[in-house]
Amino acid sequence: xxxxxxxxxxxxxGSWGTALSMVLADNxxxxxxxxxxxxxIDEINEKHTNEKYLPNIKLQKEIVGxxxxxxxxxxxxxxxxxxxxxxxxxxxxxxxxxxxxxITIIHVSKGIEPDTLMRISEIIEDEMPASLLKDVVVxxxxxxxxxxxxRHPTTVAVSSENLEAAKRAQDLFMNSHFRVYTNxxxxxxxxxxSLKNIIALAAGISDGLGYGDNAKAALITRGLAEITRLGIxxxxxxxxxLGLAGIGDxxxxxxxxxxxxWRAGNLLGKxxxxxxxxxxxxxxxxxxxTTKAAYQLAEKYDxxxxxxxxxxxxxxxxxxxxxxxxxxxxxxxxxxxxxLEVMIDTQVQK
Numbered sequence: 001x002x003x004x005x006x007x008x009x010x011x012x013x014g015s016w017g018t019a020l021s022m023v024l025a026d027n028x029x030x031x032x033x034x035x036x037x038x039x040x041i042d043e044i045n046e047k048h049t050n051e052k053y054l055p056n057i058k059l060q061k062e063i064v065g066x067x068x069x070x071x072x073x074x075x076x077x078x079x080x081x082x083x084x085x086x087x088x089x090x091x092x093x094x095x096x097x098x099x100x101x102x103i104t105i106i107h108v109s110k111g112i113e114p115d116t117l118m119r120i121s122e123i124i125e126d127e128m129p130a131s132l133l134k135d136v137v138v139x140x141x142x143x144x145x146x147x148x149x150x151r152h153p154t155t156v157a158v159s160s161e162n163l164e165a166a167k168r169a170q171d172l173f174m175n176s177h178f179r180v181y182t183n184x185x186x187x188x189x190x191x192x193x194s195l196k197n198i199i200a201l202a203a204g205i206s207d208g209l210g211y212g213d214n215a216k217a218a219l220i221t222r223g224l225a226e227i228t229r230l231g232i233x234x235x236x237x238x239x240x241x242l243g244l245a246g247i248g249d250x251x252x253x254x255x256x257x258x259x260x261x262w263r264a265g266n267l268l269g270k271x272x273x274x275x276x277x278x279x280x281x282x283x284x285x286x287x288x289x290t291t292k293a294a295y296q297l298a299e300k301y302d303x304x305x306x307x308x309x310x311x312x313x314x315x316x317x318x319x320x321x322x323x324x325x326x327x328x329x330x331x332x333x334x335x336x337x338x339x340l341e342v343m344i345d346t347q348v349q350k
Contacts, residue, residue: 004030009072010080015053017082019145023178025060033065034072041065057149070098078104084284085111092127099132106137106169110193111286112293119190135165140193141244142252155179157244159189188240191231196250197287199223200261202311203254205321208269220254226305233301261287269321291315
């Protein structure tokens with residue numbers, strides 16, 4: 001590839017971390033891909049594949065696997081954090097023990113921590129001492145790893161409280177098949193990216209029940225209304241939910257067979273219980289954990305989220321999926337424009 005631009009560490013050797021490593025390698029960077037399974041890292045280094053997560057994909061030689069976090073971080077200024085939400089605090093604690101100089105963290109995971117109700121950028125700032133943290137950037141949008149690694153056209157958004165940090169992330173990832181927009185609404189980008197997984201679970205359940213496209217279109221549309229209502233209460237710009245991290249990510253996650261949240265919901269709709277579904281998936285289904293957090297957020301901010309409420313009781317109270325859909329259809333009459341009027345009023349006030 002010629003002269004490399006520098007080293008970047010990607011923490012998390014799952015499908016998304018690996019796909020983004022390929023984007024960075026295409027852009028001329030030497031990528032240190034960290035994972036904790038020695039067998040997987042040996043495969044990446046010896047065969048240049050990661051078959052469990054991205055079957056039949058050849059990785060560039062510029063991607064080198066590491067199981068030693070300290071070796072992966074040596075001399076690094078920027079890391080891409082691509083581990084599941086539930087593992088983030090543990091990884092950050094390890095970073096603190098190793099780092100000597102401040103870094104920028106670009107996180108690409110999508111979730112909210114139950115009980116604390118923190119977004120991922122808030123978890124990072126909660127764990128990391130200010131002396132070790134330059135900036136936090138989030139990358140989000142409609143971007144299945146299975147298509148990114150094939151270099152299919154993909155467009156995402158990056159957001160940070162520091163616009164210059166977002167622009168730097170834009171420069172790192174942008175190329176002819178991976179287009180990146182900047183967005184300064186980090187709350188909206190994180191809420192949109194997290195809560196779309198819940199609606200995708202519901203869409204999968206609907207498909208598993210055999211309810212067809214009409215029902216799924218309604219779930220996506222009304223799901224977006226719920227996400228927007230909560231996001232506004234939390235301080236997000238309502239227009240973010242009409243962009244890539246909102247409706248864009250929602251559409252792809254609710255309609256694609258690549259979506260593990262849709263697949264999990266589909267199995268639930270076909271009669272499998274939650275434990276069976278999670279065991280069969282073999283990968284983290286972020287929407288399950290996020291449903292609990294969103295249910296708690298709806299209570300905290302006093303926001304009506306009937307789809308979230310129904311899914312919460314399907315997942316954690318053994319409510320029959322068909323009964324949940326029937327309950328949603330039997331709700332009290334409402335004017336559709338109420339949500340749009342709230343969005344417009346909020347934007348005008350800003």
